[in-house]
Each structure stands twice: as structure tokens, then as C-alpha cells.
Amino acid sequence: MVEFAIFFLFAAIAVIFALVVVLHRNPVVGALSLVASFFALAVMYVLLEAPFLAALQVIVYAGAIMVLFLFVIMLLNLQHVAEPTTRPIQQFLGYTSGAAFGIGLIYFLLKYAVFSAGPEGPFRADARAIGIRMFEAYVFPFEMVSILLLAAIVGALTLSGRGAGVRSAFDSRGTEVSK
């Protein structure tokens, strides 16, 4: 019973903060509430007997990625930038089609994804088990991730790195860049 209580509580938190992300005008608020939402998800992971993943969730997402977000927001000091709502059609279609999608999805999930028998026995997904699998069967994907991250780093450097920040740059022909 406690489980359910926790589940619903944190599910509510996750959803609410997610909504805040979507609805609130200020990116900083958005970022912070996204962090909150991720925390809630971490709790879900715990409920799903994956404590290690929960930890990862907190460390990687909440810890790393979202900080990065905040950092960028601050760097470009967008914290005061509040976006005006425009493009009513876009908004409307976005909400309606989103609603349709969500409802349909939930409907199908309720209809076809309800498992008669819950999982029996404990699901051992602790660091050890994961570690062993990781370096046995998943060594190749793991290596791929390394390339992925390398590419990402290099890419990030290339895009924002040296030479960047030239406002209204001139291209090689020396003509003004049209904005």
C-alpha cells in the first residue's frame, strides 16, 4: 500500500513538474522543475527495483545534464526572457493533436499492455549485475558510446569553440552575412 502511495505521490510530482516545464514562461523555472520531475522519475526507478539506475538518473540527468542546461541559460542570460505566446494555430493544433495522441496511447496501453501476472520474484538490477553484463555482452555498444561521446565533444567544441562568437561575421568573400 505504501508503495502505491509513493507511486502516486511521485507520479503526480513528475507530471506536475513536467507540466510546469511545458507551461511556465521562464526557462530557468522550467529547467529547475525538470530537475524535480527527474527526481520523481528516479523514485520510480527505485520502485522498479533499479536503484543503480535511479542513482544514475540523479547523477547524470539532474546532476550533469540539467546543470549544463542551467549553465547555458545563465551564460546567455535568458532567465528574464519570457516568451510571448504567438501562432495560435500552432498552439491549438499542438495541444489537440497531443491530447489525441496521449489519449490514444493510454487507451491502447490499458487495452493491450496490462499484464495479467505481475513479475514474480525480485528483479536484481544492482550495480554488480549491470556491471557484469555491461562488460560482457554489451561491450561493443559500450564502445560505440565512447565514439558517440567523442564525436559529441568534438562537435560541441567545433560549434561553440574557438572562433565562435564572431558576431555578424564576414564570410570568405568578405560580404556581410545577412541576418
Add this chain to the structure above:
Amino acid sequence: MIPTHYFLILSAILFTIGVVGVLTRKNGITIFMCIELMVNAVNLTFLAYARQFHDLHGLMFVFFIMAIAAAEAAVGLAIFISLFHHRDTIDVDEANLMHW
């Protein structure tokens, strides 16, 4: 023991919220955050199924998705920065030099 589909439905809701966010927001970074939200929803689904099947594969998938998210985040934010350098804003509606 919470039934798996609870989690599935939760993730569906989150995913949808993320999608709506992407469609309705203009601030590039917010949009990207919404995408992150979608990805997390996917993670939740994977994990729920993984637990349901007692199959670590799903869990591993989550792990790798996190890596993907990280990589995207790095590049994406770099792109936003250079976008900002070009036009003092990250409002994606402003980015419409090319059309038709």
C-alpha cells in the same frame, strides 16, 4: 508490487507532455528540455518492461539512452550557443532565413 502498466501509463503521459511542449514552446532550450522529458518517459517504459520480463536488456537500453541524451545535450547546447551568437536569441521562430 505496482502493476507494470501504471508505469507505462505514467510514461505515456510524460511523453505526451514532452511532445506538447516541443510543439507549443518557442524557446529553443525549453523545447530541448521537453525532448529530454520525452526521452525520460521512454526510459521509464523500458525499465517497467525490463522489470516485468526480468530482462536486464531493457535496463541496459536505458543506460545507453542516457548516454545518447548526454551526447545530444552537449551538441545541442553548443548549437544553441552559436545560434545565440548569430542572432541574440534562441527563439526558434526567429530562425526562418530559409523557407519555401
Add this chain to the structure above:
Amino acid sequence: MNLQPLLEPGYLNAILPELILSGGGMLLILFGVFAPRAKGALAPLALLLFIATAWTEILFIRAGHFFGGTYEISPITMIFDVTFLLAGMLATLFARDYLDREGIEGGEFYALLMWGTVGMMMMAKGLDLLIIVLGLEILSVCIFVLVGYHRRIAVSNEASLKYFLMGAFATGFILYGIALFYGATQSTNIAALARWFAMNDVTPLLTVGFVLMMAGFGFKLALAPFHPWAPDVYQGAPTPVAGWLSVAPKAATLIALIRLFDAMSPVLPKVSWMNMVAVLAILSMVVGNAVAIVQRDLKRMLAYSGIAHVGYMMIAMLTVRDDSVAAVAVYTITYALMNIGAFGVVSLLIKNQNDPHTLDDIAGLGFRRKFYGFALAICMFSLSGLPPTAGFISKFYIFKTAIESGHTTVALIGILASIISVYYYLRVVYYLYMKEPAEGYAIGTGGGVFALGALIIAVVGILAIGIYPTPLFQAAGNAAKILLQQ
């Protein structure tokens, strides 16, 4: 996924090409950093690496399954790998001049090109959705950067922004689709999927998953209605990148789709999934050609034509048979040659990269720079599927398989669409040879021996395949057979 002892012998060997490319990429970056004077050597080095990779690919790689059945090397993957490498090579050759002219020569460019190629090669060989997705991501990340590589150019940056947002968005859908598949089949391994499909029936939830995945892959393929990013991105991206981008990722995605469809083949007759593919194909052919007609920007026009071409390929995909797979493979190679060639010629135009490359820029080019004009004309004829170019024979192959699998109606629509397409391809030829440039508006063209070499490769390849395609057909056919046997 059953346990495998770590690193069986021969595994390294299996991924040797990927290793070469990855390492080569790093090497190039270091080279670029430590020898900034010798930028001129970058492209040759990259070329060398590509060739070396292709060489190993062809000589040292033996077919087989690796990494616990998550990684398959078979003749078809070799064909596709060679296609990727070819695309990479052509892109390098064109990029050399372009980057130099724009003053943005740098090791990262070639490195990212190579890593992207690595990603594609892994996609092509991945026998597990996990591998495929990871490959896709590597590719995507590289593309994000390459598209935005021309930092000083606003359009380039905008293009990369658009591609990034859409790409991440689409990735979300692909992942969710995979999740649903996983939920239904308890596995993401293609072989396992095949087994599962052979035994069980599909639930609508699975169909949802399929739609989501198709949407994601459709985005990569620029299939209507998931296409609208393509024209902007191609227009904004550095032209050589655009050429590469218009070919290589599509090829990788196609081979992945082929595996997927093959796995699903037992249930396909029972479900309406292929109707969706058919709709995508038709939409793409119609929209692509119709909008291409009204474009004056060459790169946008080629983007739309690319949409249409993927539509043609999807016709063949409607039924996964050895013939259709071979057809797709052949078409991919042809498409690589002619499209990169076309973009290549455009990349040689010396002008402000922010401005669109309109038809007027090539007015009279056919008589000013004979070979460039000739090459572009050949590419156009090939794109419009006229003999004796490769475009004809490949399109012929596509429609042949389509008819033999009984998709006559779609084939008919395809034919009608390609009638439309002839118009705008010919218009390019018209500007090349029959239109004098406006007063004082003769666009100069750059391009040294590298670009020339690339064009020669493209032209010779197009004509060779067009005139004597038999060996290619045989190779593709056998490869397809082997792929579909297991």
C-alpha cells in the same frame, strides 16, 4: 541476449574498418591541431583513410555474426559499407576545395565525416535495435555538427538547429517505438524479432510502435510527411555536406529498415503496415516532385528530388524480396553517385554561401566550364532516369521488382511522378546550355584536381553502371539472397 565470453578471436578483425576510421578521425583532429600550417594535407589523408578502409573492408572482412548475434557482416553490408565509403570519399573530394575556399578547413570536418561513416556502417551491420540506434545517434551527432560546420554562415547554423531539433524529436519517437516493440516481443534483437513474428500475432500496440519507429526512420529518410526539414537543411548546410547528407544516412536507414521489414515479413501480409509504407512512398513521390518543380534554388530542388527518390526506393521496399533488396542497393549506389555529383558541381560555385544557389548561377555554365556542365547534365539525366545512365537502369530495376511483386498501381504513380520530375531536371540542362548568364552575372567556379577527380568518378560511375550493370546486379542479387536466407 545470451552470455558471450569477452572478445572472441576475430572480433577486432570484424570491426577493423570501423576501427581504422575512428582512429583515423582522431588522427586527423590531432593533425589539424598540431600542424595547422599543413591543412592542405588533411583531405588527402582523409581520402587515404577512406580508401584504406574500403580496401580492408573488401579484402579482410569475412561474413559472420559477432558480439552475440548483435552484429552481422554479410555481403549486403559490405555493399552498403562501400557505398558509405564512396559517399564519404566524394564528399571529401568536394569538401577539399569548398572548405579551402571558405577558409574553414579543419581536421574536425573530416573526422566527423568519418565517425558519421562509422555510425552508418554500424547501423548497416547492427542486428540489434540497440546497435542500430546507437549507430544512428553517432551519425546524427556528426551530422548536427557537419551541417552547422560553416559557423560564420547564418543559414548553416540555422540548418543545424533545425536538423538538431527535428532529429532529437524523431529520436524520441524511434526510442518510444522500440520500447513498445520491446514490450511486446521482449527483445530488440532482429533475429529474435523474426522468431517472435513467425510465431505470434501483432497487437495494435505493436502497430503503434511500428508507426512511431517508421516516423522516426521516415524522418531520417526524409519521407513525406516527415520531410520538411530536408530542403532547409540541405540549403543551409555546406554544399558538400548536403550532398553527403542527402545520400549516406538514407542508405544506412534503408538497410536497417530492410532488416526490420525482413524480420516482420511473416506478419506483413496480415497487417496494414505496408500500406503505411506505400502511402509514405506515394506522398513522397508526389510532394517531392510537385514542389521541386517550383524551386529555383538548386539545393532545395535537389532536396525535394531526393524526397521523391526515396519514394521510388520505398516502392521496392513494399515487398522485401531478394530482388527488391538488390534493387534498393543498386539504386542507393546510383543515387550516391548522381546526387553527390550534382551537389558537388553546385559546391563549386563561388558565391556568398548565405545566398541561395539559384538556377541563374549556372546559366551558360555548360559552355563556360565544359566538364562541370557535362557532369551536371549527366547527373540530371541520370536523376531523371534516362538511358544510358545508371539512373535509368536502377529505376528500371525498382519498377521491375515493384511490378513483379504486384504493386502495379504504385509503380504507375511512380512513373507519372517521374514524368513530372523530367521537367525540372531538364530545366537545369536548359540553364546549363541554352541560357546566357545575365549581364555581369557570371558566377565563377572553383575546384581543383580533387573536385575534378570526384566528378570523373561520378560521371564514369554513372555511365558504367548505366551501360554494363550486370556485375553490380549479380553482386547485389547474391548479397540480397544471402541476407534473406537466414
Add this chain to the structure above:
Amino acid sequence: MPLLSTFLWLPIAGAILLAFFPRTATGAIKGFGLVVSLITFVISLGLLRGWQDGHADFQFVESIPWIPQWGITYGLGVDGITLWLVLLTTFLTPLIFLSGWNAIHKHPKEYIISFLVMETAMIGAFLATDLILFYIFFELMLLPMYLVIGVWGGANRIYAAIKFFLFTIAGSLLMLLGIIYLGFQSYHQTGLPSFTITDLYGTQLAPTAQTLLFLAFTLAFAIKVPLFPLHTWLPDAHVEAPTGGSIILAGVMLKMGTYGFLRFVLPFFPDATAQYANVLIALSVIGIIYGALVAWVQPDMKKLVAYSSVSHLGFCVLGIFALNQTAIEGSILQMVNHGLSTGALFMLVGVIYERRHTRLLADYGGIARTMPVFAVFFVIAMLSSVGLPGLNGFIGEFLILSGSFQTHPVAATIAASGVILAAIYLLWLVQKVFFGPLENEENKNIPEIAWNEVAALVPIVILMVWIGVHPNTFLKKMEPSVKYLMTRIGNADARTPMLAKQDDCCALPAAAHDAKTAALATPASASHSTPTALPASAAGEVKQ
């Protein structure tokens, strides 16, 4: 060294060599082009030397597997149907270079190259015994023509070129679909893939399928011919094209359509053909009258001749779909005739256009005084086009009309009235241009036709007379193949009830002193089909 391949590839080889000529050396370029095409012609004459009379099937056959897994072969061959068309092609090309020696000032090199490529394509289309090979050549000839019209054409050339290309491609792409389907069917039935024409002959097709395929093929060829109402690209293309382009277009390229009907449509889809022959005959008759009438009111010489082509090719199609020996032989001969006479007319129009840079009839008059020799040639060409007995045109038209009269009396009669109209518009042309008072100052000192143009015209005139005086030279060679075609389409008895009727009366004792005449006037093969009600009705129709 196989004969066909030799002169098939010679021109394109020449073109490739030509690509390396310095663009300034125009003289050398033109000369080289002329020499290459001449050699091609001379080699192609080898066909006549090695020709075996009385053979219906392909001769000089070459066949090399090309794309074996689809059964596509590089197969060449000549039979009675193609022999003269091939020779016509190789014959006309050098004349074009000769007559246009001084006509092309812009990019002569590319001009010659395009024509050489075109020559190969056209020869190939006639020689191909493999459907795909045929299609490839069929399409290949579009590209150089597109360039020729578009680059060297007149004021409105772009419109014309694109129109030409789109019309043609629209038809031929649909045909491609048909070809694929046909090959697929035959593969199904025979089990071995093949696109060789003779293999495909055996293919059985369901009625609907046959109809659809028939339509696909017919559309492609009807556009090419061009058949009313698909003809509108032709006048524009002709008017805008440079002289050489018009000559090739009228002389050879249009024949692709009629040839296609003969080689593919009739034998592949005999039932559908029999079913829809009347439609096509109706269209061709309309085309004959239509083209003639419209030609009559044209202010522009070239346009006039272009519309006359519509009319003349209507005769060819009429003859083909009359489905009997005489008419088909006639229309094959008429293809050659049209190539010669209309080719000559275009050449002549080009000659005078070179000198006066106008093609409007209104700008001329009385120039028979300033350029008599030219006038003589023009009148000869005109007469051959009008169909004056003793020149080539008459034989073709007579065979077509008399042949088709036996099966479709009404149509043939209406078509015969086209003969009157032909006289009307061509004499009108001649009168306007050459006769009447010489008023326009610019016409008073037009230089007389030059040596190279005469040299180009004389051979044509010689052939006109030859065909007119001794057509058997040509007819005998095509007879067996046409007979064979007749048997193919299940119409072996080329002679219809009306002709069959004569057997009863030929039983009469022929007078001794004109046995010879009797001998040759009675048809070769005796028929046993009995006369039907057709004669009476036919006569009735003729009477009204």
C-alpha cells in the same frame, strides 16, 4: 568484325574523338563529322551486299548476353522492315552535315557531336532485337535532339524543346511500364527471362492486360508519329529546330513511331490491334485531312511542311493498321519516301532561310528568277511530296491507299482526298515563294544555292526518281518480312474479301497475247476466303 555493330557504334566513336578537337578548328570538325558519317553510310551499304533475299527473319544477327539475369541481350538484326529505314538514317546524316556546312556558327563541335550521337541512337533503335535495348536507344535519341533544338534553335526554342521532350517522354515512360509488365508475363509463361522481341511474340495476355499494354505502347508511338490529336509538339519542334534537326526529326525520328507500331504493337497485341485498328485508322485519316488543311493556312514555310508531315505520316499509320500486305509495304516505303521528300523540303527551306532569315511566305515571291536551280530542286521535292507518279511519293501513297481500301474502303476514300489537299497546300507554297512578280528588294539578289547544298540534294533527288521508277528494288526486299508479320498477327491472308473476290473471276481464260499481264496482275497467293457483303457496301459507299 560484325557489320551491324560496326556502323552502329562508328558515329558515337567519332563523336568521342571529336570531343578532343580544338573548338577553333571548325573546318576540321565539320570535315571529320562528314567523313565519319560517310564512312558509316558506306559500311551500312554492306547490308545490301550481304542481304539474302526471301528471308523473313532477322539477318546479320548479333546477340550477346547483356544483363543475363533479366534476359536482356545486346541483340542486333535487320529484316525487311528495318533495312531501308536503317539505310535512310545513314544516308541522311552525311547530307545534313553537307547541307549545313555553313549554316552552324554557334558551337559547331557540339552540334556535330549531338548529331553523331543521334545517328547511333536512331540506327540502334532500328537494329535492336531486344526490347530494352530498343527502349534505351529510343530514349537516347531524345537527349541530343533536345539539345539541338534548345541550343541551335530559333527564337522560341526552349518552349519547343521542352514540349518535344515532355510529350515524348510522357508516352515512352508509360511504355516502359508496359515493357516491364510484358517481360514479366513472358517470364511467367516461359520460365526464362527474356526481352528478345521474338521471344516475347509468344506471350499470351489476358484481354484487359493486352488492351492496357496496347494502349501504353500505342500512346508512346502515337505521340512519336505524331498522330492526331497528339501532334501539336511537332510544328513547334520543327519550326524552332535548326535545319539539320528538322531533317532528322522528320526524316527518321518520326519513323520510330510507325516502326514501333509495326515491330511491337502489331505482333505483340494482335487481338487488341484488331479490336482498336478502326480507332487508329480513324485518327490517322483525321490526321491526314487535318494536317493538310492546317498546312494550307500556315504563314510560315517550315510550319507548313511540318503540318504536311502530320498528314503524310497519317498515311503511314493508315497503311499499318489496314493490316494487309500491300498497305504495310506501302507504309514502310512511305516512311522512306517521307524521309526523302520532307527531308529535302526542310533542307531547301533551310537553304533559303540561311540567305534571307525569314520563313514567312509573305516575304517571298518570284524568287524563281533569282535562284532558278534552287527552284527546280524545290519543285521536284514538292512534286515528290504531292505524290506525282514517277516519283517516290506516289508509289507509297498508292500502295497504302489501295491496300487499305480493300479493308476499309470509306477510310481509304477519305484519305485519298488528302491527295487533293496535298496539291493545294504545296502548290500554294511554291506559287507564293517562287512565282509572281519579284517585288521585295531583298529577294532581288539572293545568292543562288551553293555547291554543298546541291551536292546534298542531288542524291536525294536520284533516290526519289529511283523509288518512283523502279520501286520493286525496295518492295521485294521487304516483302517476306511483311508476309511473316501478317502470319504473326493471324492475318496471313493479306487479301481481304474484296480482293479474294477476284480469284473467282481470275479463273477466266486470260487472252493469250497478254498472258504476261495476267500472270503478274493476279496476286501471288491464292485465297479461299469467300466474298462477303463488303464489296457491295463498299461500292455503295464509294458511290455516295
Add this chain to the structure above:
Amino acid sequence: MLNNLWLIPITPFVGFLLNGLFGKRAGKGFVTAVAILFSLGAALLGTAAVIEYNGHYHHGERHLNLVYQWFNSGGIGADIAFQLDPLSIVMLMVVTWVGFLIHVYSIGYMLHEEGYWRYFAYLNLFLSAMLILILGSSYLFMFVGWEGVGLCSYLLIGFYYQTDYAPAAGKKAFIVNRIGDFGMLVAMFLMFGFLGSVDFAKVSQVAAAGNISPTVLTAICLLLFLGACGKSAQIPLYVWLPDAMAGPTPVSALIHAATMVTAGVYMIARSNVLYRLAPDAMMVVAIVGGLTALFAATIGLRQFDIKKVLAYSTVSQLGFMFIAVGVGAFSAGVFHLVTHAFFKACLFLGSGSVIHAMSGEQDIRNMGGLKSKIPHTFRTFAIATYAIAGLPLAAGFFSKDEILVSAWSTPYFPAVGKFVWLLGTLAAFCTAFYMYRLVYLTFYGKFRGTHEQEHHLHESPATMTGPLWILAILSIFGGLLSLPHAFWHGWSLSKWLHPIIPEVIGTHSEIHLELSTELMIAAVSTIIAILGWLAARSLYKDKQLASDNAFAQRSPALAKAIENKWYVDELYAATIVRPLEGLSRFLWKGVDALIDGIAMILGYVVRGFGEILRFFQTGNVRNYALMFFIGVVVFIAFFV
């Protein structure tokens, strides 16, 4: 010679080639020599052939000289083969010798024309074509000559190509003839269809053997007659002949009086078997002939151009010939053909000599009183007029008389025969009238021309008068060629021609003429002719033009109508030519434009489609995302 008949037409053809290729540079002497030599050569060869023929055949069989097979395909074709039989012999003699004479005459007449060489080249070409026409052994081969003479007439009428009217007239002639040729062609198609051949003899046999439906035969005959109408200028296709006078006068004499225009008669005489088997067709021929005879004669009554008068008289005389062949008196038709060749050629050449003397003047209102100035011309002209008017014992008397008698007593359609006779008789009256009107206005009274014309007046050279006299003599004694059986049982043209009119069951090979009727008819027509003469004499001999003007005042409308040839040309223009041209313009501007328009519209539709679709390409990435997502939703909605 008999086995080289092809030499006869070839000879003048060689002449044509020589003159055509070298004549211009070689000079007039050469041209003259060639022309004369080769035409004479043809004549001599022809005569030789005839003599040889007489040696071999005694019953008028047909001699066939097969040169080679022209073409033959699927049982349709013909030979290059020449034949010699009584009919073609008659024609041969007339054509070659009259032709020769006119060549000689032309030397004088054309001497000062530029294009002298051209003229003689054409003339030789014409000769050779005409010879093919009359020697050809099948309809198809005859058709070659048939068209050939048409071509030459086109060229010769348009000889003065720098004028406006001459080329137009030539064109008109060719086109009108084409209409006839259309008939010929279809007729030949029918022959191939039902008779299996177009060889003269074969066709006759098959037809004679019966079991050919009369409908078909009638059709064939009518179509052939259409051809004849074109060539021989019968209603409704006669309109080209008067205009054809635009050509040089000797041409009018040779082509448009003596030879070519009679080809129709020759052809029908050739096909007499067919015609006799199709009486309906014959009747049509007879009636048309009769009407033409009268109609043309009426026009001739009031023409002021000397050649026009002769032209209409020619049409009218041809009408007589068609009456003959129409009523079944084929030999009579041919007989009239021959005599007409004599006197009409003489008249034309005479008129030519007049024009020559008047230095180009053709309007008789400006002539008069030439009698003394050009005596030879006058005498010959008068003689020929006497002959054509059908006054007793001259050539025209016998031939015309025989025709009228046969018309009266035709066994095929007696009633109609009488009617035709009436037409003919009236026409005969008119003939006498207008011919003598012409004579009186031209040669009598006082000169009405300008002074320098009067000053230039001179008799033509011997090369011209010589032929005139020869022809004049012939037109007096030509009648002796075929005297009525009643008086004469020796050689006669009708006997000679008998073999070509074989016995056919159910038909009459020749018309039996009662002596009484013959005398009666002869008397009537003689009186009529004399009346015509006297009328003309009283009106014109002294009053000259006054009476014409008086007539014009009395009934201006009628006068005008006749002067304008009953407005037939205008009628044709209004009912046929202009509507057709309008239609053509409509087809061009209307239908073609429509077709193009449809094609265009298709293009625009596609384009517009693209223009619409491109606006989905807003450039806003969020819209793209929305499209993407909506796509997903829609697909789910559809496929799940």
C-alpha cells in the same frame, strides 16, 4: 520497233533532259534543234511502229510490250508496259504529228521569249508524258502519263511565272485535275478490289465475263468519268481550262485543244466495255457532255478575248465528244477528237498568229480588219472556222453529224438520247454563231487598235504559217477519214477502231444507224449551222461591235452574266474554297490551340499543386515538428 515501244516516249524525254540541263547555256539554236529533232523523232518512231504493226496484225489485236514489272505487292501493282492497238495508234499519230507541227510553229512564236529553252523542255516533256498516256497498257501506267501531262500543263500555263495570273491559273489547273485524279485513284482501287487488275485488256475481260455487280461497275465508271471531267474540262470541273489560256498560245493549241484535254475521251473509249456494262454511267456521261457543250457554247457567245472564245469552244467541243462516248458511239467520239484536233489546233495557232501580229493584243474589241493585213492567217482561220461550225463536207461536219445521229438513235436510253441530241444541236448553233462572230470581229470591219499596233501589223513567218496551212487542209479533208457507211464501204476510222469495241453480251458494240434518220439529222444540223453562220454574219459583218453593245443595253444582266461566265468561279469560291479555308483556320487557331491548352493546363495544375504545397514549408521548425507529429497521429488513427 514494236518491241521497243518505250523508245517513243523516251525520245522526247531525252530532248527534255538535254534542253532542261544544258538549254539555258547552250543557246537557242541548240534548243531548237533538240526540240525539233526529238519531237520529230518521236513522230517518226511512232509511224514506224504503226507500219510495223500493220504488217503483223490484221484484226486490230493488241500488241503488248512489257518493259519490266513496275511494282507488285500483295496482288496490287502494275507493269511498265506499252501497248499498241487501233485506238492508241490513232492517238499516237495525232499526238506526235500535231505535236511536231506545233513545235515547229513555236519556233517562230516563242523566238523572242526569254526562257525559250524552258519552254521547249516542257514541251518535250509534255510530249513524252502524253505518249505514255496513250501507249500505257494499264490504267495505273496510263495514270503516270495522265499526271505527267497535268504537270506539264501546270508548268506551261505558269510559263510566264512572273505574272500574277499565270501561276495562279497553273495551280488552278493542277488542283482541279487532282480532283479528277482522286476519282481515277478510287476507281483503280475498286478495280483492284473487284477486277483484280488495272490492265486494260484484263479489266475488260473480267468485266465482260459478268458476275461483277453492276453497282461496282457503275461506281468505277463514274469515278473514271470524274477523272475525265477533270482532264477534259467537263462540268463541273471545266473551270480551269479558260484560265489556262494564260499560257503561250501554242501550248493552248497543243495541250488545251488537240491532245491533253482529249485524254478523258480517250480513256472512256478505252474503257468502253465497262461503260457499256453500266448504262447509267453512260447516261451521266452523255448528259454531262451535252450540258457542257451547250453551257460552254453560251459563254462563248459573249467573250472578247480571242483565246477565251476558243477555250470555251474547246470545252463545248469536248462536250460533243463526251456525248458521243456517252451514247455509245465511241468511234464517233474518237473521230471528233481527231478532227477537232485539226481545226482547233489550227484555230489556236491562227489566233496565236493574230496575237503575234497584234504584238500581244488579245482583245478582239481592239482588232478588226486584219483580213488583208495577215492573209494566210485569215484564210486558214476561216477554213478552220468553216470546219468547226460543221458546215457541209468539212471535217467537223462529218464528225459532229455522226455524234448527233448516234445521240438521236442511241439504243441505251432512247428518250434521254433525244434530249442530248437537242442539247448538242443547240450547241452546234451557238458554235457556228460565236465562231463566225469571232471571225467577223477579228478580220472584217476596220482596225480598232492603237496606232503602233497598226504600224507593227505583219504576217507571221513561214515556220508559223506552214503548220497553219497543213492543219487547215487537214481540217477540210479530215472528214474523209470516216465517211458514213451509207455512202462509203472502204477504209474508215470507225471500221479501224472496231476491234477495240468488242462484242459483249447484253451490250451493243456499235450503234445501228438508219440511213433515213442519218440524212434527216444531217440536214437539220446543217441548217442549224448555216443559220448560226447567217445570224453572226448579219449581226457582226458590218455592224461589228455595235450589236454586242446593243445586246448589252437590251439585257445588261444577261450580258454581264455571260461575260462573267455565269459567275461559276465566284460560286465555287463562295461555296467551297472560302468555307474550307475558314475551316482550316479554325482547326489551326482553334483545335490546335485547344490541344495545347489542355497540355498547358495539366502543367499548370501540377505547378499550382507545388505552389500550394511549398507553403507548408514555412521555415519554422516548430511547424515541421507539428507536421511530423500530426503525421504520426494520423497514421496511428488510420492503421491501428
